[in-house]
Amino acid sequence: MAVKLTTLSQITPSRVLRVASATLVSLSLWASPSLAKDPFRTTNARQIGDRTEAAFKALFEQGNYKKADSFAQKADPRDPLTQALRASLAYINWDGEKDEAKKSAQLEVFKTYATQTREAAADMVSKDPLRGNLYQAVGHFLESAYIFSKDGTVKGTPRALGEIQQAFKYLDNAEKIDSSDPELNLLRGYIDLFVSLNLPFSSPTDAINRLDKYATPRYLAHRGIALGYRDLNQQAKALAAVDSALKATPNNPDVLYLKAQILVRQGDNRGSIAYFNQALTKQEQLPPGLVRQINRERDRAQSRLGNAGQ
Known part of the structure; x- marks a missing residue:
């Protein structure tokens, strides 16, 4: 190439x-x-x-x-x-x-x-x-x-x-x-x-x-597909793919975080917060920089909820 x-x-x-x-x-x-x-x-x-x-x-x-x-x-x-x-x-x-x-x-x-x-x-x-x-x-x-x-x-x-x-x-x-x-x-x-x-x-x-x-393995194939559709702004397809990845790795904070991001892009800030929080329950096993990023994105979702009066 x-x-x-x-x-x-x-x-x-x-x-x-x-x-x-x-x-x-x-x-x-x-x-x-x-x-x-x-x-x-x-x-x-x-x-x-x-x-x-x-x-x-x-x-x-x-x-x-x-x-x-x-x-x-x-x-x-x-x-x-x-x-x-x-x-x-x-x-x-x-x-x-x-x-x-x-x-x-x-x-x-x-x-x-x-x-x-x-x-x-x-x-x-x-x-x-x-x-x-x-x-x-x-x-x-x-x-x-x-x-x-x-x-x-x-x-x-x-x-x-x-x-x-x-x-x-x-x-x-x-x-x-x-x-x-x-x-x-x-x-x-x-x-x-x-x-x-x-x-x-x-x-x-x-x-x-x-x-x-x-x-x-299929769970990582689905994770890649979810990332691709997320960035192509095809969030319904991204959500289906990340849900497939979560079935195989339900406690993986990276996949939980990815689902939260997809929900944010769908406009579901309330739904995303639950997944941000689930990812953060595993923060002791994550790098500090990633923990800070997840916290920032969760706080933004929470702020958007407040601004919308929801």
């Missing part, structure tokens, strides 16, 4: 970081217990370490960032999924940090794990070309996010653009190996969705269809 130079003015650090974070969400779905079935394939199953799998479950099934970080730090560093999980958590910590010195240091931690994701993936290519190419794509996306965050849009664009182009090259390589692979379709569905919503390079409709038809 070639990136058009005429669209460079629309590339911002926050947009690329959203793409990178979305990539990590889909990437982290590759975790499966070392003695369990591959959640994507009935044949040629992949296996990973128990601690990496535990980190995945803590983060994406339970929404427990602290537990996920504890497991990830103890997991096998040679596994690029381990490094990707560490990078995801480091980015979240960077995004929510208020102290500028700590924020700068956390950005360098994020960069280290992003590079280690790419390097570990390169080592994997000879044994598993499909996953090796996918992880290299993720590593390049993350490194582009680091460049934008460190150098800004004007100074960072030439280098970051090269990283983005490399990322799509590796995604295309993986698709050439097996375009029907369910793991690939989940990852590419998330990446294409967030790229299309934040950068004008692909179709959100095609990405949503890919997630809907081919992606598993």
Whole structure:
């Protein structure tokens, strides 16, 4: 996929970081217990370490960032999924940090794990070309996010653009190996969705269809679909998708928070407050920055209720 130079003015650090974070969400779905079935394939199953799998479950099934970080730090560093999980958590910590010195240091931690994701993936290519190419794509996306965050849009664009182009090259390589692979379709569905919503390079409709038809685990496919429809302002479809995700992960504060956001966009401020509050009952397992954001959005919904005299 070639990136058009005429669209460079629309590339911002926050947009690329959203793409990178979305990539990590889909990437982290590759975790499966070392003695369990591959959640994507009935044949040629992949296996990973128990601690990496535990980190995945803590983060994406339970929404427990602290537990996920504890497991990830103890997991096998040679596994690029381990490094990707560490990078995801480091980015979240960077995004929510208020102290500028700590924020700068956390950005360098994020960069280290992003590079280690790419390097570990390169080592994997000879044994598993499909996953090796996918992880290299993720590593390049993350490194582009680091460049934008460190150098800004004007100074960072030439280098970051090269990283983005490399990322799509590796995604295309993986698709050439097996375009029907369910793991690939989940990852590419998330990446294409967030790229299309934040950068004008692909179709959100095609990405949503890919997630809907081919992606598993279903609860994360539904979560991605809900995010897509939310940002396309198709809130009824977004609500149906997030409700499907909640059936599988009813206590995940991230999914509860997402439903609250969708209800706000539907104009149901009263209904949204209950879900904001449910998400905040899990605040001890969330990063401080995310807790502050949920509180801000809940307070705005409450203020709108008061202003409307409801």
